[in-house]
Amino acid sequence: MSTFFQKDKLKHGLPASAYTDVDFFRTECDTLFTNNWVFVGFAHELPETGDTYPITVAGTPVVLIKNNQGQIAAFHNACSHRCLKLVDEPKNVGPMLTCPYHSWTYSLDGDLCATPFFGGKEHHPEGFNMSDHGLKSIKIAIWHDWIFINLSGNAPSFEDYAAPLIKNFDDINFQQVRPVATLDFGEISTNWKFLMENYIEPYHVQFVHRTTTNQPLEDHYTIIDGVCVGSAIDLDDEDKVKESLSVSSRYLTLFPNFIIGRYAPDQIGVYLNVPVNPERTQQKRVIYTTEGQTVSNEEVEAMKKLWWDVHKEDHAICERLQLGRASPVSKDGGLLSPHWENSVRAFQEMIAKAVTD
Secondary structure, three states: OOOOOOOOOOOOOOOHHHHHHHHHHHHHOOOOOOOOEEEEEEHHHHHOOOOEEEEEEEEEEEEEEEOOOOOEEEOOOOOOOOOOOOOOOOOOOOOOEEEOOOOEEEEEEOOOEOOOOOOOOOHHHHHHHHHHHHOEEEEEEOOOEEEEEEEEOOOEEEEEOOHHHHHHHHOOOOOEEEEEEEEEEEEEOOOOOHHHHHHHHHOOOHHOOOOEEEEOHHEEEEEOOOOOOEEEEEEHHOOOOOOOOOOOEEEEEEOOOOOEEOOOOOOOEEEEEEEEOOOEEEEEEEEOOOOOOOOHHHHHHHHHHHHHHHHHHHHHHHHHHHHHOOOOOHHOOOOOOOOHHHHHHHHHHHHHHHHHH
């Protein structure tokens, strides 16, 4: 990444291999997706005791479980016996989680409760301690509706880590924030970082979204605050246009993969980006209202249509960014605007630091 770190001229982006190379992707899995707080899901998708939700983080199978205390815990999704993947689809397992292979059974807190005939006629072989063989827990943090895990267990407290982001929401009463719609975009043919970078910078908005937004480029500004980077725009009421995105907005991220948008006066949008491989990413977005208001079906459908159209414009661009990385011209990463894409540069520097450390 020598070109990336040249300081004496216009900044280049990350090299093409950072978006296409399998070894680079594996390094990301072993470093930044293992050592940091990674966004993995939505608490409202586990409403009942016994609800489970399997996910994959950095190639590692993980299961989220809602226990009897109404808390969501994260465990490695593997039976302690033969390491079978315990949960393969979202479902409610009732009061206990049972392995379908040999019926080893766990409580919703991950404790091993039964090992049928493991010792032959005896369920417990001599010297076998049940308490040593429960599910392996994973460090978890939940900020309102948003679930984060840290595979290594070595990340700082989430509140300390995410403080630069959290302070942007000090004035919101989260008791009144509720999800009203989900957009599931499935797999997008692009590297996860392109989706992050596209969101972080405002430079493209007036060109890519000319039919769906009315947010002039000159009114935008970038935000760089440690692990929180993004952009924002402040608009007066007279600047707003119906049936388009033309409101004061904050486009914020938390490294590495959390995206949250705040749209005046009463809407939040959160994206979940799940890397599949170097060239594919799963994405969905949940739309929230922030004032506890009742929203009609027509209003929800209008929100969904607007955001679907906006995202599809972004997806088309990000897929072409991915295709462009096959050109030898992209080897040095292209150029970054020192004004509009300094937030992208900050994100890329965090990537470079994470994989080289």
